[in-house]
Amino acid sequence: MSLKKNVAIIHPDLGIGGAEQLIVNIALALQMSGYEVTIFTPRHEKERSFKPTHDGTLNVQVKGSIFPSSIFGKCTALCSMIRMFLASLYVILFGGEYDFIIIDQVSAILPIFYLSSSKVIFYCHFPDQLLCTQRQSSIKRLYRFFIDKVEEIGLWKPDLIYVNSNFTLSITKSTFKSLASINLHILYPCIDLNFISNAPYPQFFENSKYFFSLNRYERKKNINLAIEAYSSLKDKSVKLLIGGGYDPKMQENVEHYAELCELCKKLELKYVEVDNWDKPIKNFDVYFVRNLSEIQREQALQNALGVLYTPENEHFGIVPVESMARGTPVIAINSGGPMESVKNELSGFLLDKDPKKWGEKMMMLSEDNEKRTKVGAYAKEWALKEFSLSSMSSKLNEDFQKLLKP
Structure with missing residues (x-):
């Protein structure tokens, strides 16, 4: 029997977050095979x-964009479902012949694939209903009741369900009781190791030492912790770089960026938005960058004293893996995915969310070059062994071929 090779991947918004990085790497891993x-x-x-x-x-095709992403800033989950439904309908009716179709994040649209003969794979980052905690009004509760139900019903359809960590697996099983008899498979996010080594130092720092926080500008990412931890450092010759995805169309991104600036003011930290990466910017403590280019991201990751990964109960978190692969130690909250990806005291440090404890580890990394080098070396070895693109490629190919067996 000849191996079948055609795959469609359907994703709601191909931006620059961790979920998008995962989808890009899945596509690259499949192309490798x-x-x-x-x-x-x-x-x-x-x-x-x-x-x-x-x-x-x-090969990226934009489909389903005819429907808006929100209705007066509301109903984003419903709009995402409809847009994904339209994209999926296009794939089924006009997209061509696919042997495998991978759906990312939005399980509610999965029943439409009963119209398709393709093998259907769903990648679950985390139950969506647990991400929506604001349900004060009766209308919102009724709206979310519908969304939550179709999310679970959709999960009955796939031929294969991936989750990104043991943490997500346990949460998904406990949330969706009807999935008790369904096997969920762990597919850890991976990283592309074809990055430029020895990336130059960010020129705007003029060789100042710095820590790096990389997250989308969202409240759940807990970026406040990085700023509060940094404020406890006595040596302000060490700087803090905060970078990540920023969408001016997303109200929360705009609001939270302003909130972080206000926090800097409250803590009497001098802050600036970096508008020219290659021009020296002196006499500031906290440097904000929005939507880093891949070159900027690479420079920032490789040259930092350490990466501060602040989300709590993160489903997996690709940033710690990217950091470790470059030999940069990680400080992360001791919950969720980082408890599986970071080897505590070996490749990084897992702490509770006490800013003072974070500040102490930051001080240690800034002062103890030998310790930082040792942790960085172990981190690189660990990440390259466990989270490479080639290991993901092998697992995907093996699993996909099993699906074809009668």
Whole structure:
């Protein structure tokens, strides 16, 4: 029997977050094994996307964008479902012949694939209903009751369900009781190891030592902790760089960025938005960057004293893995995915969310070069062994071929 090789991936918004990085790497991993891959998404913009999605490496098609992403800033989950439904309908009716279809994040649209003969794979980052905690009004509760139910019903359809960690597996099983008899498979996010080594130092720092926080500008990412921890450092010759995805169309991104600036003022930290990466910017403590380019991201990761990963109960978190692969130690909260990806006291440090404890570890990394080098070396070895693109490629190919067996 000849191996079948055609794969469609459907993702709600192909931006520059961790979920998007995962989808890009899944596509690259499948291409490594000889699969023909097409990514369908309702939203993809060159200025806020990973390079392989716009340089010709990956085939990306925008479908489903005819429907808005929100209705007067509301109903984003419902709008995402409808946009994904339209993209999926296009794939089924007009997209061509696919042997495997991977759906990311939005399980509610999975029943439509009863119309397709393709093998259907769903990647679950975390139950969506647990991400929506604001349900004060009766209308919102009724709206979310519908969304939550179709989310669970959709999960009955896939031929294979991946989750990103043991943590997510346990939460998913406990949330969706009807999945008790369904096997969930762990597919850890991976990283592409073809990055530029020895990336130059960010020129705007003029060789100042710094710590790096990399997250989207969202409240759940707990970036406040990085700023509060930094404020406890006595040596302000060490700087803090905060970077990540920022979408001016997302109200929370705009609001939270302003909140972080206000926090800096409250803590009497001098802050600045970096508008020219290559021009020295002196006499500031906290440096904000929005939507880093891949070159900027690489420079920041490779040259930092350490990466501060602040989300609590993060489903997996690709940033610690990216950091470790470059030999940069990680400080992360001791919950969720980082408890599986970071080897405590070996490749990084897992702490509770006490800013003073974080500040102490930051001080140690800034002063003890020998310890920092030792932790960085172990981190690199660990990450390259456990989270490479080639290991993901092998697992995906093995699992996909099993699906084809009668």
